[in-house]
Amino acid sequence: MWAVTGPEKPRRTTAQDVAAPKRTSGATAPAPPRRTAPEPARRTAAPEPALRASAPRKTRATVHDVAAAAGVSRGTVNRVLNGGYVSTDARAAIEAAIAQVGYVPNRAASNLARQRSQAVGFLALEPHSLLLEDPNIGAIMLGANAALSLADHQMVSLVIDSDRDTQRVGRYLSGGFVDGAIIVSARSHDPITRLIAEIGLPATFVGHPPDLARTIPFVGIDNVGSARAITGRLMQTGRQRIGMIAAALDRDSGADRLTGFKEALGDRFDPQLVADVPLYDYAYGVKGMRALLDREPEIDGVFAASDAVAAGALETLREAGRRVPEDVGLVGFDDSSWALRAQPQLSTVHQPAREIGRTAAESVLQQIGGVEPVELSVLLDSPVVWRHSA
Amino acid sequence: MWAVTGPEKPRRTTAQDVAAPKRTSGATAPAPPRRTAPEPARRTAAPEPALRASAPRKTRATVHDVAAAAGVSRGTVNRVLNGGYVSTDARAAIEAAIAQVGYVPNRAASNLARQRSQAVGFLALEPHSLLLEDPNIGAIMLGANAALSLADHQMVSLVIDSDRDTQRVGRYLSGGFVDGAIIVSARSHDPITRLIAEIGLPATFVGHPPDLARTIPFVGIDNVGSARAITGRLMQTGRQRIGMIAAALDRDSGADRLTGFKEALGDRFDPQLVADVPLYDYAYGVKGMRALLDREPEIDGVFAASDAVAAGALETLREAGRRVPEDVGLVGFDDSSWALRAQPQLSTVHQPAREIGRTAAESVLQQIGGVEPVELSVLLDSPVVWRHSA
DNA sequence: CCCTAGTGTGTGCCCGTTCACACATTCGTC
DNA sequence: GACGAATGTGTGAACGGGCACACACTAGGG
Structure with missing residues (x-):
């Protein structure tokens, strides 16, 4: 002293x-x-x-x-x-x-002198409502937030819902308010994606990056492989007429899951047995399942593109008097709370959402630190978990 | 030019x-x-x-x-x-x-000169896992984020899960990294609450503030009144033996809902018909409902402290061969996705979570702006919505 | 004609930190 | 004993914006 x-x-x-x-x-x-x-x-x-x-x-x-x-x-x-x-x-x-x-x-002084912001944007190109519905996004966000906090960075979440938002966020990004960005559910030809590439902001996508931005790293899971795996297992357990409720085909995840399904079925693939709905959503699960039942009453296996969709399908099957898994085997995707709440609990693909968030954050942090990513893509394990619905 | x-x-x-x-x-x-x-x-x-x-x-x-x-x-x-x-x-x-x-x-320069940070902390005193389960918190967060963005403030979300977190966040708060704070699910005697009061940080609670901090404004809903209202309606529809699955009694929301239940029942209140579980959770709903059925097989009305709890109770009732609403009327609280997913859909209390978040953010913003809040508490409308479960 | 009030405008300093540079000391070496 | 490296240390200038002050000009009143 x-x-x-x-x-x-x-x-x-x-x-x-x-x-x-x-x-x-x-x-x-x-x-x-x-x-x-x-x-x-x-x-x-x-x-x-x-x-x-x-x-x-x-x-x-x-x-x-x-x-x-x-x-x-x-x-x-x-x-x-x-x-x-x-x-x-x-x-x-x-x-x-x-x-x-x-x-x-004093962070402001430090940031000023160092010419950086110690903040990373979490861009969700998604209507607010969907943001809440989708159980994965929340977990990804939390995982990213945790990793960022550990590295003493702030996470600022930027939800893009309207065109006005696009402008605001654009200003934000180019204004140096953030040192990097994590982008979830980007669609093709998104203006924001283009902007990020232009200004050279360190960024990492969650899920496949859209077409144009082949230079931006991404982290995700192997949707094709996992879809193939879970469909394959449906086949091995003797299901004869296997259909799929495909959703969100304008998103890489949706398209990839359908691809995996096709690959697993090979010759046995029948386009008639694919119902195609716009969103990963309970209501669309109902709709899709009805379509499938209409087209093929003998259907005895269904791969739903997400657990929420599967839950809708399950309800519809119940109403139609089909028992699951006795009459129809049903599998989902995500391993969200839907899977556990369903009766019977759903067999599904586990998506390590928290890890994905963490990994994406770390990737951005590395880029900010000047480390060029060796691998452009990081694919995390997404094991199939078998429960009772198939 | x-x-x-x-x-x-x-x-x-x-x-x-x-x-x-x-x-x-x-x-x-x-x-x-x-x-x-x-x-x-x-x-x-x-x-x-x-x-x-x-x-x-x-x-x-x-x-x-x-x-x-x-x-x-x-x-x-x-x-x-x-x-x-x-x-x-x-x-x-x-x-x-x-x-x-x-x-x-340049935000950093501006902040340095003006001696502020343009950031508001969103404190969740909650284990990570629960943060995800609770559908309200996400919506509150989104509402707050939207309001903050509009006022050109950042939201930095601070999840306090462990003691290490408490320390980290404590440093954060006293370090001037944020100009204010929104605090959700604070418990009594929380060290963070005390800290905030000490350093005089502009803050607003979501839900009742814990005992000591009577000076910090809060926004929420009238849990007592809403619980009374929904219970009252259960009575009016002729249910004779009405019980409650009370949850999270260490939280103001949990305690208040029980109080409202008691008030509605008045003389007819029977402590035997209250099952008391620690968390707003599906699994505890199952547990609580079993306890109630054990104690009173004749039970014909149940108020579950949240929709998730109600969903668990619903499943248990089904297993026990009770039809809802024919044999037993069941109501929940929150108006979350649980209520819509349930079969039949739950009658429940609508909680305007998004609004709550927005209002809390605005309150903090006002305080930051130097406006002393006229009303310490803001109670938002939380109407009962009647669906099919009672 | 001077004084004052109202309206614009330029300048210096400060916010708290970082960075590059200048310089000091010690030690080993030829 | 001079020299250079290695190791410490102090100092001036940014970083970009906000603020207070000094000042200039115009109008109007006494």
Whole structure:
């Protein structure tokens, strides 16, 4: 505790006392005033202790304060904070001083000087409502947020729902408010995607990147392979007439799942047995299943493109008097809460949403750090989990 | 476009050319160089056009650039940006210049000068997993995010799951990283709550504030009243033995719903008919319903503390051979997707989660703006919605 | 004619941190 | 004993924007 224990360190000096010229004190040449000497003349007893009573005066401590308390210069404090040559006792003194004055770096100042923002945008190109419905997005967000927090970055979530949003977010992105971006559910030819490529913002897609941006890394799962796997298992258990409720074919995930389904079936694939609906949604599950039942009453296996769709299908099958899994085997995709809530519980593909978020965040962080990604794509494991519906 | 159309504006000058002393140019006295004169000597043709080839050199435009392009001073630019006396043609010129050079204010610089962060923390004192399960929190978050974005604030979501998190977030809050906070699901005696009160951070609770912090505003719904209303309706429709699956009694929402239930029943309240479970959760719904059926096989009305709980109860009733609503009337709370997915769809209390988030954000924003809240509490409407389960 | 009020405008300094540079000290080596 | 590297340390200038102040010009009143 060799530091100034005097309670005062007046900041916000008045015009007058600054008027005295910049401290051209004795030793202009930096004869390092070995900290071990008690360092006189701290000019602690400056004027104006008045007006202190009003409020607790929450002026935060700065590097200057730390430097003064430790008897070193700002530069040295900075060096213990950000690395560099520092002697062990200077380091100790500074660390003590930091604790003593309760120093916390000012992020705005740091960002300004370093020319960055320590923030990463989480872009969801999705109507608000769907954002809530989709159980995966929330988990991805949480995973990303956790990873970002760990690396001392903020996550700012940018939901793009309308064209006005597109403009706002565009400004945001090009305005240097974020150092990078995580993009979920981008569609082809999205203006935002193009913008990101143009300004060269570090970014990572979740799911396949749309056509144009072949240079932007992405993380996801092997939708084709997983769809093939779960369909294959449906075949092995003896189902003869296997159909699919395909959804969101304008999204890579939707298209890929259909591809996997086709691949698994091979010769046995019958386009008649594919119902095609726009969204991963319970209501569309109902619709799709009705279509399938209409076309092929003998159907005994169904792959639904998501658990929500499967839940709708399940209800429809029940209404139509089909037992699951006895009469019809049904499988979903996502391993969301739908799968567990269904009766019977759904066999499905586990999607490691949290991990996906984390991985995407780490990828962006790496790019921000200047590391060129070796692999453009990261595919996470998405194992099939067998429960009772097939 | 009367401004410099030359493509160059070299920033990052080298040490040498700065060596020439601070521009002590001719007219030190501010003889205002009427903008209408073409303003010579823009020193556009500075040295070093070299090394331009490597990268697009994304130096952003600053107020200086705008000022130069418009032929005015920084101060004036600032004035059109933030209000003040500006002549109409100066304003026009500056606005044109802004568009021309593509000026976007630098947030870090602005924040530094203004001593604030333009960020609001969204504190969830909740394990990660529960955060995902609870359909309300997501909607609250989205609502808050939307309102914050509109006011040009960032939302940084801070999930507190462990003690380590508490420390990290504590640093965050006291470090001036945020100007305010929205706090969801705070429990009594939470260290974070105390911290916020201590440092006087503008904050708003979602739901009742815990005991100690009577000075912090909150927004929520009238849990007591809504519980009373929905229970009352159960009574009016002739149910004789009405029970409740109460959950999360350590939270204000949980406790209040039980209170409303008691109030509605009055004399007819029978403590035997309350099953008390720790969490708003499907599994606990199952458990609670079993307990109730054990204690009172004649039960014909059940108020579940949330839709998820109700869904569990519904399943249990089905297994026990009770028909809903014929044998037993069942109601939930939240109006979440559980209510719609259930078969039959649940009668429940609509919770305007999105609105709650928006309102909380606006409250915090107001406090940041220095407006003392007139009403400490804002209670939003939470109407009962009748569907098929009772 | 001077003074004042109202309206515009330019300039210097400050916010708190980082970075590059200048310089000091110590040690080993030819 | 001079030299250079390695290791420490202090200092001045940014970073980009906000703010207070000084000042200029115009009108109007005494």
